[in-house]
Amino acid sequence: MSQGKSELTVGEMLLQHGISRRRFIKFCTATASALALPPWMGPAMAEQLRNSPRPSVIYLSFQECTGCVESLTRSFAPTIENLIFNFISLDYDDTLMAAAGEAAETARAKAMKDHFGKYVLLVDGSVPTGAGGAYCTSGGRSAEDTLREAAKGAAAIVCVGTCSSFGGIPFADPNPTGAWPVSAIVGDKPIINVSGCPPMPEVITGTLLQFVTTGQVPDLDEHRRPKVFFGNTIHDRCYRRPFYDQGKFAKTFDDEGARNGWCLYELGCKGPTTYNSCATIKWNGGTSFPIESGHGCIGCSEPGFWDKGSFYSPLSSAAWGKAGEVAPRQVLELTAGAAAVGVALGVASAGVSRLRQRHSEQRTDGETKGS
């Protein structure tokens, strides 16, 4: 995938391809708008990118299901083609690249050498350390060795998905492969977590684009997630929120409340404790998001979502809250009687939110165990 033109600026490359500055400004403006970035970011993004060479990007896949790459390839703004051909030089991605075997590994080694200290490392999947790393190997090397080697020359690491961010499904009890998130193995590089199972495609490309544009790690929350995309709960931005405030809840998936679009809290929706952009950016080019399709949020962008009980138990009766920070008993005390009274629900949700902020410096289960 390396075109050998990484010295050319994006602007020069666009000019060669007959893509006008106006088209580029329009694209950047639309991208900033789609990603809910401040409007000044569009022209600033265009100016910065035009005068910069395409940064080298290396994408490593470890213990994962490829759902994150499936998500990435469905990004609408910017599209993955646009991203690859115009803004980045994707020098290694064993799922997307045409090369295989030695040719692929040689491309990765060359990119790491040529762009040492400058490339962006994307990691998808958790890192299994059990059985000497035998659960996940590529080219005869364990995932852990590959990660440690690639991390050395990276300007920053972007963890794509909940597995590389927090351990994910492989980390679930009893964690048979000894899986860890990237942050438990690499401690000396800036790490940006783009969690979700899978993460939203526009959040992956938007985070990458923002980093490429500014050269800076964006403002992150206590889980190292970009605040611009993870600053609000699903519940805060949910179109069903007015029903929650009125105490109108669906009791089953096919009752009158469900048909009227009432709040799915009592059916297990984890929107009040889940930070993500699904309710604003939405999926499939802005078509909808799970709650709009009638199913509650399962909280897939939160650490430990895999070990917190049923997706269909309401928050007040589930061991939810924040892994390692809010004990189930605290959640239960805060939410006592909440399922019956809408006002009490609001107080409980605010209480969990306050606890979350109070413990903002603490790390997740996976991050703590591994550090």
Added chain:
Amino acid sequence: MSRLTDIPIRIEGPAIAGGPRSDPAPSPGLDFGVSSSGVSAILAELARLLDQLAEKDIPAAIDLRSLPLSPQDRAELKQALGNGEVEASVNAEGVSTLRETRISGVWWVEHRDAHGELIAELLEVARVPEILASASDEIAAAAHTLRERLSVAARPC
């Protein structure tokens, strides 16, 4: 009442040249009978951004798609801003329409994709929106191309 300036004066018509001045009246056709607090907030923000443009030459923009505007709010905003003298369109992977409103320096900008879908809608506060200007590197490349064509045309057959 000992001086002329002590006499109370009430202006009942528009100010005329050389006559007594009142606060500047809105341009004819502008309707500022705004009922939505959201629209009022946008207009107040535009006034602040216009000051910034006039005093420091810093352009700015408001992303209309990021605001919770109802269709009524949108209609009210359009009526409040009105249509100005300039309208331009850019054909670049879909049509972009740029209309200056009756508030000088405020442009209503719509970007559409190749399928006609609205992909961005902004109020730009600028002397001229950035997208309309020709780029320096493209001008230089165009000059080079033009000279090449001229040299080819000048060659004897």
